[in-house]
Amino acid sequence: MHDRNDWMDAELVATRDYGPDIRLFEIAPAGGTLAYEPGSHINIAVEIAGQQDVRSYSLVGLPRRGVYRIAVKHVRPSRGGSAWLHSLLPGARLRITAPRNHFPLQHGASSYLLIAGGIGITPLLGMAQVLKQRGADVRLLYAAQRCRDLALAAEIEAALGERASFFISEDGNRLNLQAALSDFPTDGDIYFCGPARMLQGLREAMAALGRPQSSLRFETFGSGGLRPEESFWVRIPRLGVEVTVPPGRSMLDALDAAGVEVMSECRRGECGLCTVDVMELQGEIDHRDVFLSDHQKRENSRLCACVSRAVQGGVVIDTSWRAGQ
Numbered sequence: 001m002h003d004r005n006d007w008m009d010a011e012l013v014a015t016r017d018y019g020p021d022i023r024l025f026e027i028a029p030a031g032g033t034l035a036y037e038p039g040s041h042i043n044i045a046v047e048i049a050g051q052q053d054v055r056s057y058s059l060v061g062l063p064r065r066g067v068y069r070i071a072v073k074h075v076r077p078s079r080g081g082s083a084w085l086h087s088l089l090p091g092a093r094l095r096i097t098a099p100r101n102h103f104p105l106q107h108g109a110s111s112y113l114l115i116a117g118g119i120g121i122t123p124l125l126g127m128a129q130v131l132k133q134r135g136a137d138v139r140l141l142y143a144a145q146r147c148r149d150l151a152l153a154a155e156i157e158a159a160l161g162e163r164a165s166f167f168i169s170e171d172g173n174r175l176n177l178q179a180a181l182s183d184f185p186t187d188g189d190i191y192f193c194g195p196a197r198m199l200q201g202l203r204e205a206m207a208a209l210g211r212p213q214s215s216l217r218f219e220t221f222g223s224g225g226l227r228p229e230e231s232f233w234v235r236i237p238r239l240g241v242e243v244t245v246p247p248g249r250s251m252l253d254a255l256d257a258a259g260v261e262v263m264s265e266c267r268r269g270e271c272g273l274c275t276v277d278v279m280e281l282q283g284e285i286d287h288r289d290v291f292l293s294d295h296q297k298r299e300n301s302r303l304c305a306c307v308s309r310a311v312q313g314g315v316v317i318d319t320s321w322r323a324g325q
């Protein structure tokens with residue numbers, strides 16, 4: 001038996017491609033798998049430019065004996081985790097954690113609306129399967145930019161049949177969140193997983209319809225911003241440190257590599273633990289988190305170092321502020 005906080009050895013036993021960008025990985029932990037609830041993820045130690053880092057990946061579907069399954073989109077440009085995983089062949093050795101769940105499915109709602117953006121389908125597949133098994137009233141909306149990004153469409157269709165709807169933007173079939181929500185019972189629960197900008201659109205649609213945000217549970221991924229990634233500098237006068245953050249690397253990782261410790265947890269711009277004070281800004285901040293309010297983002301006095309970036313310049317920061325202070 002292993003503890004859920006332990007890192008353990010594991011082996012990549014099989015892969016399967018869903019189109020050119022998305023690959024399913026079957027990972028067998030030494031000592032066997034643990035049961036997990038839908039919404040769970042595992043952490044994987046990845047290697048980026050010769051350095052160890054950690055990435056979280058949602059587990060796909062219901063538990064299978066002996067393996068954990070994750071689906072990873074090869075993001076270009078990426079912080080490097082997806083590229084490293086896509087370079088692995090079956091037989092590769094990995095270090096992983098046991099499943100953890102920060103995105104649990106709450107039972108007992110009158111109805112459920114699951115909304116996935118792209119690879120955000122991964123935690124929602126298991127939720128759809130469990131809800132269907134329990135006879136719950138569930139609908140799933142699965143949106144992607146391109147048809148090839150609808151990685152788990154066949155599994156979703158098998159689980160939900162006509163209760164699932166698919167939207168492909170490049171075909172002109174874009175998901176209209178406000179229209180979708182207007183048909184959904186007001187006392188139902190909404191689960192979302194997708195990019196932060198889509199979450200923002202969902203929140204705005206809910207606000208426009210007067211729906212309580214408390215009925216929304218979400219997880220975001222990636223770091224899709226409003227601006228393309230470019231290099232920027234970060235200066236911390238208190239520590240006498242200056243680092244350059246290149247495209248494809250987070251400010252959090254760059255600071256960490258320079259020996260500057262910044263607390264972090266989700267690394268997806270959700271928890272706010274990595275938030276730092278901005279003392280001076282040259283250029284703009286591309287806020288990519290869902291933790292700070294719109295007002296705070298406009299003020300540019302804080303930023304989430306795990307996902308947000310500066311463009312056309314850099315930031316002078318202090319790392320002493322901590323969430324909750």
Ligand code: FES
Nearest residue numbers: 265267272274306
């Ligand atoms: S670590 Fe959670 S918001 Fe950055």
